[in-house]
Amino acid sequence: MALDKVGIAKRIAQELRDGWYVNLGIGIPTLVANFVPQDITVEFQSENGILGMGPFPFDGEEDADLINAGKQTVTLMPGASIFDSATSFAMIRGQHVQLTVLGAMEVSQDGDIANWKIPGRMVKGMGGAMDLVASAENIIVAMMHTNKKGESKLLPSCSLPLTGVGCVTRIITNLAALEIKNGAFHLLERAPGVSVEEIKAATAGELVVPENVPEMKID
């Protein structure tokens, strides 16, 4: 059975490492914060100026002056810090943030990502995405394997305007976990109950399939 959004978030949480600072994009990535393994410590960075972002506030305790980059009311963890946008992106650009998780409309087998603009449609802007993908050492894309029309989002090359080039290192979709290297998607794991054939069929770009493709372990 393909993963739902929560399943994707749970699988991404397995990629977290102790001591990492992590920036989570809007949507599925935000859910990752709920599934941090109990034996590790990570801190969440929000590019509008938080390190050590905590969960949503309790009802009635929300503060208009304390939001995340998705403009949602949030809280601070003990040890948190606040800073301006220039300092925030100094952290990002200077590679002090170890991991960025974000959504995408398309990813190419060379690691290019497109997630901000569809020609002819209203363009809302790239926000911090271009800075994030240009800098982070580890970039995980969280997305559905195919779009609403059933077309693959893992392509030989992106058709949409790019957000960044050669930057995505890992993709977690509803069907699979994949690594990008040497100009190809490398299949790492299958979603529970999903066959290699299904993944092959849903992947338009070059897919390297090892002899053994383990099934994801999702609690």
Add this chain to the structure above:
Amino acid sequence: MALDKVGIAKRIAQELRDGWYVNLGIGIPTLVANFVPQDITVEFQSENGILGMGPFPFDGEEDADLINAGKQTVTLMPGASIFDSATSFAMIRGQHVQLTVLGAMEVSQDGDIANWKIPGRMVKGMGGAMDLVASAENIIVAMMHTNKKGESKLLPSCSLPLTGVGCVTRIITNLAALEIKNGAFHLLERAPGVSVEEIKAATAGELVVPENVPEMKID
């Protein structure tokens, strides 16, 4: 009678304008802070990270963590702020500081200044002087008109390694107040009792002397 260092500082203080932020270099410039006209407000910036620098502390109240750019113990005025060195030079480079007063070994009639290095002698470094002279809109040089050998320090061109080019707008010496424009020193005022002839004799660069050269008014 030529001015002494205090006299030079007093004359420079007459150049201050209400609402200006001012950076004072080491030596004579530092003395200017003692003679701010009572009817104006200025704030002193120290490039190691102070805005609103106050006088030396009272004996016994000095704080090793609160020094000026000359490494002297100082105090803060009400409304002062503290910041890091990058922010301090952002203020300077960004022309938020209206006036810089500093000493010099040589000044040329084009406004070049040399004040940091004598070939063959121990070089201590330029500190913040190059940033200050490259950026300030108003740069007043405070110095003796001649060096210890009696040679003019106001030259057609500097012989020593430069600190900045075409930046000095005004010079206050023990003998005179001068403006630099159109590639020449323009005599503005004589020190009390000093003749135009004496100033001419002590100035190696091109000196423009108006018909009337008033005497400085120093309290």
Add this chain to the structure above:
Amino acid sequence: MAINKVVAGAQEATTGIEDGMTLMLGGFGLCGIPENCIAEMVKMNVTGITCISNNAGVDDFGLGLLLQKKQIKKMVSSYVGENDEFERQMLSGELEVDLIPQGSLAERCRAGGAGIPAFFTPAGYGTEIAEGKEVREFNGKPHILESALTADFAIVKAWKGDTAGNLVFKATARNFNPMMAMAGKITIAEVEELVEEGELDPNTIHTPGIFVQRIFQGTGYEKRIEQRTVRQKG
């Protein structure tokens, strides 16, 4: 005594803002926006303005109020969603939009205030943002040259301020405000609480007063929440 920057209110503070000017406005979403000055600019009906602001407000609040009255000619932002009137004007061509990566926007404002005319950044390399920009490799990685941004007026909102123009921001209402304060030819700060010089700890000031030319205590802050997200106790 420190240099006094106090003006009576939004009207005096915004004096000199004219049609066609370039303005920077602090804030991220509706968080930390200069509500009083925006209201005043709606009232004075200044038009043809170029707004440098990370976002464009929502339909009926923030910069959306200026958009409603078609006072804005051009938006320079990183993200402009959540605003139907914005979308309409943009798609009809009435409104020019210059989209800039958020980190580059922040750094370009800081650079403008810091006397750094240009700097290299990896953000946007290989994308349409890089078109027409110089590309140079450093440490084996391509970077693009970005230029400084400045404004005729920068308008920021702080939590506390003193008569000397020193500012302290609260939580994430800080965002773009400090850099924009640096980059305005004239910087206006509206604050929730204006105190006397000497009342703020010099060690904890976010924006030194040198960057602020006019300051006043604002009134009636709505501080609207754009995405109210909460969890339940227990």
Add this chain to the structure above:
Amino acid sequence: MAINKVVAGAQEATTGIEDGMTLMLGGFGLCGIPENCIAEMVKMNVTGITCISNNAGVDDFGLGLLLQKKQIKKMVSSYVGENDEFERQMLSGELEVDLIPQGSLAERCRAGGAGIPAFFTPAGYGTEIAEGKEVREFNGKPHILESALTADFAIVKAWKGDTAGNLVFKATARNFNPMMAMAGKITIAEVEELVEEGELDPNTIHTPGIFVQRIFQGTGYEKRIEQRTVRQKG
């Protein structure tokens, strides 16, 4: 819980510092220098180091202690007066010295930490500092291209710090410390007072913990005054 950066003391903090490395050391004169780590480096006798530090200490304190033992190969500074041993080694050619305008030094450290490989500044144009550097005119004014500085280790001194590595500096002991903290591959912070996470106000932190890899509470701070200047009461 935040990421814990606490190490036992100077010895553990300086583990991994090796001969020939490039180090950044915070401080301005003797103000805000990492006294404990300097003492430890004297003890461990690391040699051939390149020190990026605004100043070089005095003969018997600060970096002067490392100079005495000839542990420093090269100084990268803006001002190096007040140190006879420094002068002797420099004039004899034992010590390399790279002098950099103070503002460019500060900005180059910030750039190193902020992922900005190079930027334009007017400082030093037309002087020997500009030799070999690209010159470009912006707004009619010539600027030179300066590159980022980074270090194998950055060693900073703060007033207070918490277990998460967040730092607060006191008065002008802040100086170069925040930018250097950003620019170290590994950043060591020694603090006068180490507190638990949550004890520092998130809104008043000068250096966020992300920039600090190791933190410890130092001991026996001498905090020597270089130029004791006072006035008399009355």
